[in-house]
Amino acid sequence: MSKSFISYLIILIFLIAIFSCNTSQKITEDKITITFWHSFVSSTIPALNELITMFEKEYPEIKIRAQYIPTGDALIQKLITAVQSKTAPDISWLHSDFMQDLVEADAIYKMDEFIHGPDSISQADLNDIYPALIRYASWRGVLYSIPMEATNLALIYNKEMFRQAGLDPEHPPQTWEELHDFATKLTFDKDGDGKFEQVGLFLPIFPAAGPLSSWMVWQWLPYLWQADGEIINEEQTRVIFNEEPGVQALTLWQNIFNDLKLNTFTTDYDVAFASKHLAMSMDGPWNLPRFEKMMANLDWAFAPLPAGPKKRATVVGGEYLAIFKQSKYPNEAWKFLRWIIQPEIQAFWSMKSGYLPIRHAVSKIPEFQEYLNSHPNFKVFVEQMEVGQAQRPIDYYGIQITRYVAEAIEKATIGKMDPKMALDEAAIKANKLLSMVPREK
């Protein structure tokens, strides 16, 4: 046998191996498979699997293949690569920041095509969904995705610490003044070494350039709204976060940050809370199941965010499912979206996953009402949906503008810069970008 013969043989074996891989995959594809990219935390996965099983029972011809994708920056990078390489999923969950890029790339369907299509949903159904979620799910007023669940932000506090500090544990802070006052009262230096062993309130200050920066801005938004502010003006021509409300909200954060010396406090707030170093923090419903396990020996509760100088508000978030144009089965993908927003399914999903329902009608289901009464912490979140607000969508340069706000928050807290100055500086940069947007007159 010559050497070249052996080499050809090896190549042949490789080729056979490659092709046989392909055919073995085909055998399992007798059903329509819908790929669904999501970023649910591991504790939610069992609930998701249950949900998918329910759907597959109802629609036996469809199989949902749920795949975990890291959220945040990684998600949009992955989506871009997938769209470019024609391997996009059928359904993916999105953040509203990404909408512009995906729409401009013509990567996702308008929901109208399905809403008025053969598997239609009624206008009444759509109107039942919280308006804040619809706003996030749209881009420039056009609906491009469907919310799957909602979240919002509330205050978690340690009742035991309230008692120790002489505060009423059934009276969580109601106003900004109380928030600041309670936070200071709950902060002490037990052994007198000049370092606080217990801190009253955690503020989420993270590096503006890092993956947590939009998470920081998201938590700052309710304070901006409570003072009646907004990030950008109605016409989308300039940012307005540096006006009086923004300055008030950032000054509050700066004062608390300085008074509690948060610059020498850990950023692992949940560990700090669980280990009795922290009295109050902000968090969402997704952590409820985890906290119930992790902090079973602590006396804690959730409360609505305090009201600001102008009104009550919390920030609403959610996950929005979009259908990609590269999907081979857009109609089947739509069936999943349509199925998932039904009140009964929403109630089931909400009770299983700890996420909030996306529509008013769910609260009228007796089973769900019962559940709320036995889960007071969860009830706080559901009730808070009524004051839940969506950010005014930023049609252009959303990612950059959010970044500038994050930089301003970081500068005012860690950098001890004057809040007005920090916000003005960010506004100049943001307005410079907005001036580059081509505008039709």
Next chain:
Amino acid sequence: MTSLRNKYFSFLTRTSLGWNFKKGRVSRRNLWSALLFLSPTLIIFATFIIFPVFFSFYLSFHEWNMFSSETSFVGLKNYSRMLSDPDFWQVLKHTFIYTFGTVPLNMVLSLMIAYLLNQKLIGKKFLRTALFAPVIISPVSAAVIWRWLYDPNFGLINYFISLFGIDTINWLNDPTAAMFALIVMGVWKTFGVNMVLFSAGLQAIPDSYYDAAQIDGAGRWAKFWYITIPLLSPTTFFIMVMSMISSFQVFDIVYVLTSGGPLGATKVLVFYLYEHAFKFFEMGYASAVAYFLFAILVVMTLIQVKYMKSSVYDVV
């Protein structure tokens, strides 16, 4: 110069597949089969190295957001924008601070340890493995370890310094301390490689020199200074050039340890590049930054070759 060329060609003739320079002809049959067998590597090399190098050069004169199928030519706009961006000069400064912080520290430390491990020591192999371990650990898990070490409330480092009555430092949240914290982790993460290189260099020095020095009455220090250091200089030079390059390219530990914060104090050049490429999707601008980084590295390496080469002993 000619001797170098001869060396190079003799190397080629010894290793080339198919080409026979001495005879001056190419055996076509061998060439094809060589290419065939090399094709997996060649294809990967071409797609992931050669193509991106040229494509990113092309992109540096264009604007492209990765989504759209077309790019628009903007000439030198990306480069001029870069040079007029104050953030860019900031990150460049941070990169220099990081490089001039890590490289000397790294080299002194790895030489010291390599020298100690070259002596007769019990548990030498274990020590060498343990000290090399940080190189193998994934940067993400390493950063998680260091995040905890640096934690202001629960961190070991703050606990130790508190024993000496020093106030808590929030290493990763204090603009001045964060760069220092990053340099320390950077050195810890990379000195293992240099340690191995120095060890190899040390073992290549013949014992006879030390024996001769011994007879002449040289002490430990004199031997180190007059024999080890000069004979090690080719290795030292190589390590310096390579660590300089890799420090300039630092990214992963910055991303996971400090994310460029606080207040952008640890934002380095590649982090800035990453941000523009994969957060703001300005591929053209990011490519321009990449080519600027390339230019800096070329200049720095040339300077080192020009001014340091004379102090390198060419023993071979």
